Amino acid sequence: MARSMHVRRPATLASLAAELGVSRTTVSNAYNRPDQLSPELRRRVLDTARRLGYPGPDPVARSLRTRKAGAVGLLLTENLSYAFRDPAAIGFLEGLALACEDAGTGLLLVPANPEREDVASVHRAGVDGFVVYSVPDDDPHLAAVLERPVPTVVCDQPDLGTVDRVGIDDRGAMYELAKHLISLGHRRIGVVCMRLARDRNDGFVTPDRQHAAHFHVQRNRLSGLAEAFSEAGVDWSQVPVVERFDHNMASGASGAAQVLDRDPQVTALICTSDVLALGALTEAARRGLRVPHDITVTGFDGIRAGEEAGLTTVRQPVLEKGRAAGKLLLDASERSRPRSVNLATELIIGKTSAAPRGGAEERWFGP
Amino acid sequence: MARSMHVRRPATLASLAAELGVSRTTVSNAYNRPDQLSPELRRRVLDTARRLGYPGPDPVARSLRTRKAGAVGLLLTENLSYAFRDPAAIGFLEGLALACEDAGTGLLLVPANPEREDVASVHRAGVDGFVVYSVPDDDPHLAAVLERPVPTVVCDQPDLGTVDRVGIDDRGAMYELAKHLISLGHRRIGVVCMRLARDRNDGFVTPDRQHAAHFHVQRNRLSGLAEAFSEAGVDWSQVPVVERFDHNMASGASGAAQVLDRDPQVTALICTSDVLALGALTEAARRGLRVPHDITVTGFDGIRAGEEAGLTTVRQPVLEKGRAAGKLLLDASERSRPRSVNLATELIIGKTSAAPRGGAEERWFGP
DNA sequence: AATTGGTTCTGAACCGTTACGGTCCTTTCA
DNA sequence: TGAAAGGACCGTAACGGTTCAGAACCAATT
Structure with missing residues (x-):
């Protein structure tokens, strides 16, 4: 058995259909709607696909046709890697990732180098929506996101009135x-x-x-x-x-x-x-x-x-913030008027605050 | 001025070209090759685009045509959010993100729920390559990645011989x-x-x-x-x-x-x-x-x-590991035979190890 | 005998863009 | 004055799929 024939042009759905003598629709159905064709034909399609080294429908072509990328973009103000160094940002990411995996959606970290005003990465991102996390309100990347015709939710940003928002007071x-x-x-x-x-x-x-x-x-x-x-x-x-x-x-x-x-x-x-x-x-x-x-x-x-x-x-609640942002974005629901979510915070009085020295609560030096 | 005309079908490059009476090529060039058309025409194109609410070339269509997604996929064995809770994984992510932003590439976190054997997310990911991080060698997601006709580098995995690898001894x-x-x-x-x-x-x-x-x-x-x-x-x-x-x-x-x-x-x-x-x-x-x-x-x-x-x-060196994985993947260079990188480790002798009690180094209780 | 219904498969339109290889017109220079 | 060069723009052909309205076929019902 030939291990793998030298394929100059990789197999496509069309070439597979031609090889099988069926329509492209049928091949497509073999992958996406198994109930639309007889089991034996489906098996034959899949077998031939394997033989020809056809890896299944091309995700990008599919996205183009279905108008769904299966991913949401995340825009951060900082160098991408910074997000992994800041505990609060990590918490946010975790929450967002949680929401994404619940929805079976990918999470695309968009490289937005704050040095260069290179907005191309935003234009190049094949996503169904954007989450914008704590960028300056005059960031060109933010402007670029807002121009994209996809739902967006901003986080730790002023309420733009035009897109969903989640934050705290x-x-x-x-x-x-x-x-x-x-x-x-x-x-x-x-x-x-x-x-x-x-x-x-x-x-x-x-x-x-x-x-x-x-x-x-x-x-x-x-x-x-x-x-x-x-x-x-x-x-x-x-x-x-x-x-x-x-x-x-x-x-x-x-x-x-x-x-x-x-x-x-x-x-x-x-x-x-x-x-x-x-x-x-x-x-x-x-x-x-x-x-x-x-x-x-x-x-x-x-x-x-x-x-x-x-x-x-x-x-x-940083994690909740991320999760809420993801939920807001992925809840396709009605495109009602932009929603704004404020999460609760809690004042934690720890051991690093006390009355100033010389104040009423002043204690004398202990042993 | 009308804020935004009610556009049933959003503007496309073609409709923009029609409106302007120029070819689609020219509109495309206005965005991608400014030197291919006169400045005044380019300005006219861009102005009209703004007026029509055309957000610029569709990233997915562009990806389909150019065969470049501008993103690499990351496959983790765990729930996506887990990666943000494990310090070593975070370090790896940081390194990988570093390499990605150097290359201006996006990083797509692929949801690979280890519970369900749902490999669709791998098939749906529009990426130019994959990094696979520490998944079990019999993971169906890994198999799905290897079937995709894109370069792949595995990390903390056995050397598959067919794809690049980075790890330690x-x-x-x-x-x-x-x-x-x-x-x-x-x-x-x-x-x-x-x-x-x-x-x-x-x-x-x-x-x-x-x-x-x-x-x-x-x-x-x-x-x-x-x-x-x-x-x-x-x-x-x-x-x-x-x-x-x-x-x-x-x-x-x-x-x-x-x-x-x-x-x-x-x-x-x-x-x-x-x-x-x-x-x-x-x-x-x-x-x-x-x-x-x-x-x-x-x-x-x-x-x-x-x-x-x-x-x-x-x-x-977890960070280096991530960075090396990214570099390996993004270094298009020659598709030579798969490369395998081993990073150095260092034995750290801290304060949690000593000779067992009763051994030679036994010390008597201090005050 | 005609109708109905179900299954299985097909044809063609469409998704929005960029690559490629031109054409056409204006300059430049010998 | 004619050839060559260069700038500006265009037409066509992909890129690889999905989708929807049928067509073809067969069995069962009226």
């Missing part, structure tokens, strides 16, 4: 956290936040930049802070807010350092993510500051590592 | 680890390993099952152990080997418990992954066993959490 959650710190007595604070726009700005943030921030999530978290502390009589424009472009613990540490260098008297370091907060903790330790005795540190997200560190933070 | 690495334990004096050991086949078997493993294991990685790690300990005069058939289907710390803990219940005298618990080892550590602690004084525990992989726990383990 970043502003309200941070407001609540701030209220907690205020009630503890903190008035002199510093903030470390993630990038606010596409341009790198590792340093202090002007109020203008805060308001103009292109990352919805960061803008709202800062605004929640500003509101709460303003209400408590703090002049927000005097609060040191440090921005870091890269999102990792090192950034949190250096950000904390920059705040503490500017104002060593701050009693609380508020970070807009747990990862940054964990970095801030290391910097505090490096300086010999005891947390929470000498300084309070808070985060945002509720990641595992933060939990283990006893971080005071806001827990948000 | 699991057998040799584990052999080396075993030698270390042997040199410390361990002879009475227990093993906790990951699933060996597609059927669930949470319990002791017969030698037969070890040899017949369908997971290449596990089979080789066990075989490395067996060889080393046999050489040291240990009757391998008497060594308790416990298998766990689910891969998480709880499995590691319960696996360790099962071994210790069978033989409380074991001086070392060898786990075939760090995750299992971390679970074993918790079980040891629960039993009041001090590591490494009362018992030695080892892992495999070199994940971060293991490192923090001071785990004795084998570090393998």
Whole structure:
């Protein structure tokens, strides 16, 4: 038996039909509608297919005809690989993947290099819909997605009104956290936040930049802070807010350092993510500051590592967020007016927050 | 201006061409080969496209014609979401994503539910190639991938001889680890390993099952152990080997418990992954066993959490593995004979291994 | 004998694009 | 002034399927 005949042109459904002396329809049916042809013919088709090395209907051609790709695209602001380094993003991915596999749908990670404005990857993606996760609102990739005639759900983005959205109340959650710190007595604070726009700005943030921030999530978290502390009589424009472009613990540490260098008297370091907060903790330790005795540190997200560190933070259901995004997208249902889902968050009071030193709850040094 | 005319049939390249009175070729060129037509015509084309709501060439049709999907498929044995819960898998994914974004290629996560033998998702995936990561060698999804006429690279799999492969020397690495334990004096050991086949078997493993294991990685790690300990005069058939289907710390803990219940005298618990080892550590602690004084525990992989726990383990370059797999696949180069890449591993001697109690290095209780 | 019904298979249209190999017209240069 | 070159655009033929409305056939019912 010939192992595999040297096929110059790979077999197609048409060539298979010709070989068998049946119509293409019949071959197609052999694969897709077994009940539409006699079992023996079907067997003959499949046998011949094997013999000719025909791998079954071409997925792309099928997609073209059926107008279904069987995949959803995921657009991230960051280098694709970044998503696998950020615990919150991983949680989101897991949830989204969960929804996808429930629906038997593939998940296409679309490469959207934030450096180059190369939107081609979005145009090239053969998908039935898009999920957009936390990209700046002026990202050209986002614009490209919105131009595609497929359903889209944005996540951690402002409500565009035209597409589904899932997120949390970043502003309200941070407001609540701030209220907690205020009630503890903190008035002199510093903030470390993630990038606010596409341009790198590792340093202090002007109020203008805060308001103009292109990352919805960061803008709202800062605004929640500003509101709460303003209400408590703090002049927000005097609060040191440090921005870091890269999102990792090192950034949190250096950000904390920059705040503490500017104002060593701050009693609380508020970070807009747990990862940054964990970095801030290391910097505090490096300086010999005891947390929470000498300084309070808070985060945002509720990641595992933060939990283990006893971080005071806001827990948000990242996995649920991903799953909700997937469900929203895959629930073909009626194309009703765009839906907007807000998930609940929870304020977690851990061991990294306490009243400022010299406050009412001040304890004397123990043995 | 009308916001958007009610378009029953969305605009296509052809309808756009008709509207403009030019050929389809010209419209296509406007998008893909700007140098092939005059700037003013190109502008006119693009303007009209915008006016008609034409979103640019359809990616699927384009793929069909060009025979390029711009994406590689990733096949995992587990539920898709599992990949985001396993540190080693995440590292692999990160590396693979890295290679993909370098090439501007998308990464399609193919849903391969191990429960159902539903191979359709593999057939439906519009991709230019596949990466197969650590699936059992009898997995029907793997077979389906191999039937597809696209380049494929398998990872952590036996060398199929027909497709590219990347992996490590699991057998040799584990052999080396075993030698270390042997040199410390361990002879009475227990093993906790990951699933060996597609059927669930949470319990002791017969030698037969070890040899017949369908997971290449596990089979080789066990075989490395067996060889080393046999050489040291240990009757391998008497060594308790416990298998766990689910891969998480709880499995590691319960696996360790099962071994210790069978033989409380074991001086070392060898786990075939760090995750299992971390679970074993918790079980040891629960039993009041001090590591490494009362018992030695080892892992495999070199994940971060293991490192923090001071785990004795084998570090393998998971990220590099993913990147190598991607490079291999995307390096169109010559379709030479299938390549096989073995990455280097490193034996990490941490704080969880020591000579068995009663051995030469025995220390008396400290204060 | 005509109708009905069911199964099995076919023909042709269609999905939206790009590759290929031209044509036609205007410049350029000897 | 005529040949060659080059720019701009076009027509046709795939690319590999799916789908739907029948056709052909046969058996059973009216």
